[in-house]
Amino acid sequence: MRTAHIFTISAALFLSPLLAPAATPSPSPTPQPDVWPLPPLEYFIEHLPAPPRATSYRDRLDLSDAIARQASMTPAQMAQAQKSYAFNVFYFSDIMDPKFTAKNYPKTAAFSLLAGQAAWDIVRA
Amino acid sequence: MTALRKPDLIELDDYLATEASAPVKSEYLAGEVYAMAGCTAVHNQLSLSFAGLLLAHLKGKPCRTFISDMKVKLRYDGEDTIYYPDVMVDCSGLAPDAVLATDPTVVAEVLSQSTERTDRREKWFLYRNIPALEEYVLIDQIRPEVTVFRRSAHWSAELLAVPDAVLDIPSIGFRCTVGDIYAGVPLPGEKPVTGGRNSA
Numbered sequence: 001m002r003t004a005h006i007f008t009i010s011a012a013l014f015l016s017p018l019l020a021p022a023a024t025p026s027p028s029p030t031p032q033p034d035v036w037p038l039p040p041l042e043y044f045i046e047h048l049p050a051p052p053r054a055t056s057y058r059d060r061l062d063l064s065d066a067i068a069r070q071a072s073m074t075p076a077q078m079a080q081a082q083k084s085y086a087f088n089v090f091y092f093s094d095i096m097d098p099k100f101t102a103k104n105y106p107k108t109a110a111f112s113l114l115a116g117q118a119a120w121d122i123v124r125a
Numbered sequence: 126m127t128a129l130r131k132p133d134l135i136e137l138d139d140y141l142a143t144e145a146s147a148p149v150k151s152e153y154l155a156g157e158v159y160a161m162a163g164c165t166a167v168h169n170q171l172s173l174s175f176a177g178l179l180l181a182h183l184k185g186k187p188c189r190t191f192i193s194d195m196k197v198k199l200r201y202d203g204e205d206t207i208y209y210p211d212v213m214v215d216c217s218g219l220a221p222d223a224v225l226a227t228d229p230t231v232v233a234e235v236l237s238q239s240t241e242r243t244d245r246r247e248k249w250f251l252y253r254n255i256p257a258l259e260e261y262v263l264i265d266q267i268r269p270e271v272t273v274f275r276r277s278a279h280w281s282a283e284l285l286a287v288p289d290a291v292l293d294i295p296s297i298g299f300r301c302t303v304g305d306i307y308a309g310v311p312l313p314g315e316k317p318v319t320g321g322r323n324s325a
Binding site for chain 1: 151154155156157201202204247249250253279280281
């Protein structure tokens with residue numbers, strides 16, 4: 001669940017500058033937390049429902065489900081899961097360009113790292 | 126020695142007795158009862174569309190198609206569960222006055238925002254414990270997309286995401302395209318999908 005939070009927030013943080021109107025002047029080179037276009041809290045409550053009550057039957061089913069899925073995963077699926085866990089913007093190199101790497105785009109890598117750290121701060125808050 | 130149930134849990138027989146005359150359908154999970162939300166027009170239409178295809182295919186054959194009002198009972202980890210699948214095929218010869226099935230061959234659920242997580246996780250896990258079940262089908266109501274899980278494929282997912290993709294259910298000798306299921310059913314914010322064999 002926490003990985004899903006990070007994935008969602010990191011993607012939102014990274015994509016938000018791309019979605020802004022081109023004519024809008026940027027008052028500061030560093031985006032400030034109060035202008036990040038994050039959805040309201042209700043959005044996350046609706047889309048990330050509360051987990052089942054601890055030790056309840058639903059909780060046991062949830063755990064059994066996760067174990068069953070792990071047991072049936074192929075090596076390729078496992079590799080993809082590992083890749084998703086260590087998410088950063090270069091995750092999309094598969095579909096953008098094999099040359100889209102942190103080594104070739106150090107400034108993007110630095111920004112992605114910053115966005116990821118900011119996302120962790122939000123999750124921990 | 127008999128284990129005592131928590132006082133706030135409901136016995137299966139009490140649930141079944143109440144459910145027979147309840148104004149709102151509820152599902153039963155290990156002594157807890159969950160009221161079911163009403164469905165949307167597209168949810169209802171997709172259930173009916175898929176059930177109609179199955180009904181036509183199974184005419185004159187021993188297997189029968191059921192839709193949303195028929196319960197399925199299953200047992201896992203010493204606990205009983207009762208669900209109302211959106212569509213179900215039973216080949217066990219249910220009596221006309223049966224109120225629940227225990228051995229469905231095919232179960233299908235139409236996904237909605239409020240139930241998708243349960244359909245993809247909890248029900249995927251529990252249904253596969255029914256020995257008779259061979260296929261579990263999930264029908265998306267946002268886009269023309271069907272996911273099928275088969276016992277013969279160790280319950281791994283096969284995603285059918287284009288209208289011409291063929292949904293194959295070998296346990297009952299059934300085949301249709303994704304377009305067949307969505308034909309004439311307007312999806313939210315989209316024009317009706319056409320192109321299925323039955324949409325001409």
